[in-house]
Amino acid sequence: MSPVLLSWTSAQVRAAEEPLLASGVPLMERASFALAGVAARELRALRGRVAGSRVAVLVGAGNNGGDALFAGALLAGRGVRVDAVLAAERVHESGLAALVRAGGRTVLLGAEPGGVGAVADVVGDADLVVDGLLGIGARGGGVRGAAGELVTLLGERRAGGGGPFVVAVDLPSGVGVDDGTRAGPVLDADVTVTFGGAKPALLLPPAAAAAGRVEVVDLGLPLDAQPAVVRLEPADVAGLWPVPPPDAHKYTRGVLGVVAGTRAYPGAAVLVTTAAVLAGVGMVRYLGDVADLVVARRPEVVTGTGRVQAWTLGPGVSPEDAAQRRRVEHAFDGIVHRGEPAVVDAGALDLLPAHVGPHVVLTPHAGELARLLGERGGRDDRVPREAVEAEPLRWARRAHELTGATVLLKGAVTVVVGPHGVAYAQAEAPPWLATAGAGDVLAGLLGAMLAARDADVHDDPTLPAALAAGAALVHGHAADRANPGGPVAARAVAQALPATVAALLAGRS
Ligand SMILES: NC(=O)C1=CN([C@@H]2O[C@H](COP(=O)(O)OP(=O)(O)OC[C@H]3O[C@@H](n4cnc5c(N)ncnc54)[C@H](O)[C@@H]3O)[C@@H](O)[C@H]2O)[C@@H](O)CC1
Numbered sequence: 001m002s003p004v005l006l007s008w009t010s011a012q013v014r015a016a017e018e019p020l021l022a023s024g025v026p027l028m029e030r031a032s033f034a035l036a037g038v039a040a041r042e043l044r045a046l047r048g049r050v051a052g053s054r055v056a057v058l059v060g061a062g063n064n065g066g067d068a069l070f071a072g073a074l075l076a077g078r079g080v081r082v083d084a085v086l087a088a089e090r091v092h093e094s095g096l097a098a099l100v101r102a103g104g105r106t107v108l109l110g111a112e113p114g115g116v117g118a119v120a121d122v123v124g125d126a127d128l129v130v131d132g133l134l135g136i137g138a139r140g141g142g143v144r145g146a147a148g149e150l151v152t153l154l155g156e157r158r159a160g161g162g163g164p165f166v167v168a169v170d171l172p173s174g175v176g177v178d179d180g181t182r183a184g185p186v187l188d189a190d191v192t193v194t195f196g197g198a199k200p201a202l203l204l205p206p207a208a209a210a211a212g213r214v215e216v217v218d219l220g221l222p223l224d225a226q227p228a229v230v231r232l233e234p235a236d237v238a239g240l241w242p243v244p245p246p247d248a249h250k251y252t253r254g255v256l257g258v259v260a261g262t263r264a265y266p267g268a269a270v271l272v273t274t275a276a277v278l279a280g281v282g283m284v285r286y287l288g289d290v291a292d293l294v295v296a297r298r299p300e301v302v303t304g305t306g307r308v309q310a311w312t313l314g315p316g317v318s319p320e321d322a323a324q325r326r327r328v329e330h331a332f333d334g335i336v337h338r339g340e341p342a343v344v345d346a347g348a349l350d351l352l353p354a355h356v357g358p359h360v361v362l363t364p365h366a367g368e369l370a371r372l373l374g375e376r377g378g379r380d381d382r383v384p385r386e387a388v389e390a391e392p393l394r395w396a397r398r399a400h401e402l403t404g405a406t407v408l409l410k411g412a413v414t415v416v417v418g419p420h421g422v423a424y425a426q427a428e429a430p431p432w433l434a435t436a437g438a439g440d441v442l443a444g445l446l447g448a449m450l451a452a453r454d455a456d457v458h459d460d461p462t463l464p465a466a467l468a469a470g471a472a473l474v475h476g477h478a479a480d481r482a483n484p485g486g487p488v489a490a491r492a493v494a495q496a497l498p499a500t501v502a503a504l505l506a507g508r509s
């Protein structure tokens with residue numbers, strides 16, 4: 001398994017390809033050859049053979065269309081019936097010539113007697129569609145014009161359970177390449193064959209859901225700039241997880257202070273402390289109103305004040321409760337003055353000091369992030385939850401700018417933003433994880449990681465973001481391990497942590 005999926009913006013990709021194109025490296029030839037290979041493999045899987053099957057190639061005005069045309073030509077050469085739908089009067093010239101030479105047929109979108117609907121019927125009846133409408137030249141806002149209508153019609157077929165298998169060229173057409181937005185018609189794909197390196201839209205919500213399986217084709221591009229968005233893979237966990245050395249003792253493994261839970265919400269305290277203990281922290285110190293319950297459920301936990309290496313603050317905490325408020329504010333003293341790393345969740349988000357450092361990791365969901373932005377930002381930052389969900393990277397970045405903290409924005413894909421533009425998008429969580437208390441487990445798990453690596457966090461301000469992304473990955477895997485393919489309770493996710501971590505460290509996941 002290859003560790004880390006990296007993505008670069010369209011500008012970074014263009015900068016990397018420039019010297020190669022200038023020296024005549026045949027990038028499009030390499031790209032289209034790989035693309036045709038993937039299409040042929042999928043046809044074999046779908047139809048049992050390549051020759052005799054039917055492929056529709058959607059061709060936009062740019063080089064993305066060029067890739068699709070050359071791939072169409074290669075497929076036609078292997079006995080595939082290829083219909084190319086030209087979405088512009090001028091398309092890639094030599095690509096078109098190659099397709100026609102190989103026996104591919106063309107229709108000009110808009111010039112067909114039956115209009116876009118008739119073209120949609122032809123495309124819809126194909127075994128496989130190669131989507132070369134838009135690549136990194138897409139300006140956002142979805143596919144425009146007649147091609148946009150075609151994409152909408154094909155989307156309706158897919159939604160109805162029909163429609164052909166779609167292979168996207170470089171990106172699903174219509175997504176916001178660098179910001180992962182989905183505003184307007186997008187052709188959802190089953191497989192995306194992306195060139196040189198992934199693009200942010202392939203990792204970021206909401207666009208990433210349109211990509212299907214992502215296959216990266218190495219074109220030999222010198223992509224040495226810092227990637228825009230990264231997805232950690234299971235093999236990366238070993239480099240982040242605090243594996244105790246032989247001479248470890250409980251204090252070197254870290255003490256986590258927890259302020260969580262009230263008499264009204266006692267469960268949060270149990271879930272946070274359980275997750276931290278099962279993630280292998282040296283010790284948990286619980287501060288709160290339900291110590292008896294916590295200790296009854298987790299006898300490993302100690303109660304009362306004392307030194308800690310890191311904090312988890314906020315699950316089940318109500319800022320109106322004076323005693324809890326005092327405990328959280330006291331913890332923030334150590335966080336601000338001694339630099340203790342912290343996870344700040346739920347009720348503690350409302351008590352966050354004006355400015356903190358990246359050693360503080362905020363863990364809001366979209367609703368909590370919208371509230372935080374509204375309270376701390378200017379007029380333009382007052383956005384509803386839906387706006388955060390439509391552009392999670394943008395708003396997580398904004399929250400980082402406003403607070404100085406590392407920001408982990410929870411959701412189906414969890415987005416993490418830290419200093420120096422570092423960003424992660426983790427998508428391992430099964431939808432079953434969207435259940436009350438799951439966030440408390442994440443807060444305890446991440447707190448344990450920060451407590452064990454507090455010294456490293458002091459040295460490297462980008463480490464908390466990596467640890468947070470790693471925690472999201474472990475959290476998702478634990479949910480899956482707790483009950484593969486079925487419902488999970490938050491407590492079961494916590495209970496699955498020891499075996500999940502062991503499997504990830506052993507490379508068995
Ligand atoms: N970067 C690289 O190293 C390589 C790039 N290649 C391909 O080249 C592609 C980029 O090519 P281009 O720069 O020509 O860009 P595109 O092929 O993405 O398309 C640009 C064209 O689409 C139109 N357009 C933009 N937004 C639109 C919208 N929302 N609705 C309708 N039309 C819109 C523009 O007017 C322009 O004519 C990549 O995605 C990739 O497929 C490959 O050939 C291999 C190498």
Ligand SMILES: Nc1ncnc2c1ncn2[C@@H]1O[C@H](COP(=O)(O)OP(=O)(O)O)[C@@H](O)[C@H]1O
Binds near residue numbers: 436441
């Ligand atoms: N659709 C989804 N698919 C997968 N995971 C999800 C989805 N929605 C939410 N999650 C995850 O479930 C957890 C829910 O956390 P949170 O909203 O804080 O709930 P709670 O406060 O009840 O613990 C987060 O880790 C989040 O990333």
Ligand SMILES: [K+]
Binds near residue numbers: 134169171172
């Ligand atoms: K495309």
